[in-house]
Amino acid sequence: MSSDDGHAWKFGLTFICLGLCSVLSMGIYSASHPHKPLTQGQSLCADPPPLDPPGKIDLAGMTAEYACPEDQELAGPAQRICKEDMKWHPGPEEKTTCQQGEF
Numbered sequence: 001m002s003s004d005d006g007h008a009w010k011f012g013l014t015f016i017c018l019g020l021c022s023v024l025s026m027g028i029y030s031a032s033h034p035h036k037p038l039t040q041g042q043s044l045c046a047d048p049p050p051l052d053p054p055g056k057i058d059l060a061g062m063t064a065e066y067a068c069p070e071d072q073e074l075a076g077p078a079q080r081i082c083k084e085d086m087k088w089h090p091g092p093e094e095k096t097t098c099q100q101g102e103f
């Protein structure tokens with residue numbers, strides 16, 4: 001090689017390495033953050049009214065079921081249904097909360 005050879009190969013090699021790093025990092029992100037498709041209720045009525053932690057909401061089809069840990073009691077509606085008017089029933093005006101139970 002003479003001293004007059006270009007340096008384009010360095011740019012090409014850098015481009016390929018950066019491309020590989022980019023693709024690998026997207027794969028790692030996708031593996032640790034899998035896509036969860038929306039339920040039918042979420043796609044029609046959006047997310048149901050929230051439940052503060054440590055409570056949880058289980059979504060199945062057009063139904064949202066609320067649950068609390070064993071040491072707490074559920075106050076408010078335990079289940080909401082997405083209806084034809086594209087709203088959750090009962091609505092957000094009826095709040096669901098987890099409260100400390102009296103044992």
